[in-house]
Amino acid sequence: MNLRARIQFAAAAFALALLAFAAPPAVSADKVDPVADEKAFKKFFYDKFPKLKPEDFVNGPYSMDADLYKQWQDKEQFPPYEFSLELGKEMFSKPFKNGKTYGDCFPNKGIGIRQDYPTFDEKEGKVITLELALNRCREANGEPAFSYVRDEMAALTAYMAFTSRGKPFNIKVPNDPRALAAYENGKEYFYTRRGQLNFSCATCHVQSPGERVRTEVLAPALGIVNAMPIYRSEWNGMGTTSRRFTTCNSQIRGVPLTPQDDEYRNVEYYLSYVSNGLPISGPGARP
Amino acid sequence: MSNAPLNKLGLIAATVLALSIGAAAGPAAAQSAAAEGQKLAFDRSKGNCLTCHAIKGGQYPGTIGPELVDIKSKYPNRDELIAIIYDETKRNPLTVMPPFGRNRILTDKEISAVVDFLQTL
Numbered sequence: 001m002n003l004r005a006r007i008q009f010a011a012a013a014f015a016l017a018l019l020a021f022a023a024p025p026a027v028s029a030d031k032v033d034p035v036a037d038e039k040a041f042k043k044f045f046y047d048k049f050p051k052l053k054p055e056d057f058v059n060g061p062y063s064m065d066a067d068l069y070k071q072w073q074d075k076e077q078f079p080p081y082e083f084s085l086e087l088g089k090e091m092f093s094k095p096f097k098n099g100k101t102y103g104d105c106f107p108n109k110g111i112g113i114r115q116d117y118p119t120f121d122e123k124e125g126k127v128i129t130l131e132l133a134l135n136r137c138r139e140a141n142g143e144p145a146f147s148y149v150r151d152e153m154a155a156l157t158a159y160m161a162f163t164s165r166g167k168p169f170n171i172k173v174p175n176d177p178r179a180l181a182a183y184e185n186g187k188e189y190f191y192t193r194r195g196q197l198n199f200s201c202a203t204c205h206v207q208s209p210g211e212r213v214r215t216e217v218l219a220p221a222l223g224i225v226n227a228m229p230i231y232r233s234e235w236n237g238m239g240t241t242s243r244r245f246t247t248c249n250s251q252i253r254g255v256p257l258t259p260q261d262d263e264y265r266n267v268e269y270y271l272s273y274v275s276n277g278l279p280i281s282g283p284g285a286r287p
Numbered sequence: 288m289s290n291a292p293l294n295k296l297g298l299i300a301a302t303v304l305a306l307s308i309g310a311a312a313g314p315a316a317a318q319s320a321a322a323e324g325q326k327l328a329f330d331r332s333k334g335n336c337l338t339c340h341a342i343k344g345g346q347y348p349g350t351i352g353p354e355l356v357d358i359k360s361k362y363p364n365r366d367e368l369i370a371i372i373y374d375e376t377k378r379n380p381l382t383v384m385p386p387f388g389r390n391r392i393l394t395d396k397e398i399s400a401v402v403d404f405l406q407t408l
Contacts, residue, residue, distance in 0.1 A: 207383055
């Protein structure tokens with residue numbers, strides 16, 4: 001290669017790298033290709049961690065570190081999310097004031113369906129997460145919505161995840177321009193750097209999984225929502241997906257969005273889609 | 288990393304350096320600036336460099352960045368360190384290291400103190 005060609009090559013390689021990590025530009029819907037994304041995304045993580053099996057990734061930080069993994073196995077003997085699971089089960093079966101139950105709002109009475117959420121609602125043209133669907137169910141039955149970041153929501157989603165353990169994520173992006181746009185916006189949000197510290201979600205969970213920030217081991221983005229909700233010793237309690245997303249945004253001195261904001265719903269849609277095929281492992285326990 | 292001319296960075300660095308000379312005049316002043324720099328580097332609401340770098344004297348370091356050792360022999364030129372802290376994305380657009388100067392996480396004077404501290408490592 002002569003010098004000029006070399007410079008051009010370097011520039012092209014650089015542009016590609018930027019695409020992969022920095023900010024995928026907003027593309028028109030006909031260029032959105034979830035199938036190709038999923039393949040590339042998985043290949044990136046499988047190449048980076050050749051010793052891990054696909055299903056290992058759903059254990060977050062525990063998959064990254066042998067010592068941590070052992071701690072986790074010990075912990076699973078007496079899972080700290082047990083109380084939440086019990087509460088969730090009880091809440092789930094107890095009828096609302098009108099006599100209906102959560103089960104009446106969901107396919108298969110809500111059992112073993114976690115892997116299908118988020119789903120794209122073609123009527124509304126938007127992404128519906130499990131947390132959102134649960135609150136809509138409450139409101140449709142005359143009950144007030146729960147906080148997205150507190151124990152009740154964590155308990156309900158813990159129980160629904162538990163009845164779905166081992167089922168592979170089965171997220172669909174229908175060939176509808178609105179669904180493709182939601183998917184693409186979620187992806188863009190995930191890779192866009194923001195805030196004073198100039199971090200994107202990908203800075204930590206794609207570029208640095210397995211590394212420690214202070215004492216915490218960063219989870220890989222592949223399989224990162226499979227274990228939600230999670231018990232965290234540091235929180236001394238349970239956390240929903242909403243809680244985790246807003247906490248990550250605050251940690252980077254950014255202003256978190258409102259839980260279940262369209263952008264968070266789209267990010268969850270993107271992250272869940274690219275983890276298709278990996279088993280639900282929630283509720284999870286974390287250091 | 289080479290000591291090649293810093294082109295674009297030179298200007299910023301030179302400005303920062305000019306500002307810093309006053310702050311770091313005399314050995315006693317340099318020493319207290321280094322102590323101040325260490326505080327800034329370890330403070331979670333300031334540099335919080337320990338989140339990513341192991342640094343002598345700091346507890347619970349992260350592993351995202353390289354350990355900060357032998358900095359003085361690796362970067363004999365102070366401007367280069369200022370440039371890295373000011374905005375490492377200039378040198379490496381994909382870096383995860385925050386642009387402390389550009390995004391005003393640290394003032395020029397604070398960066399200068401952190402560099403004084405780095406030069407003791």
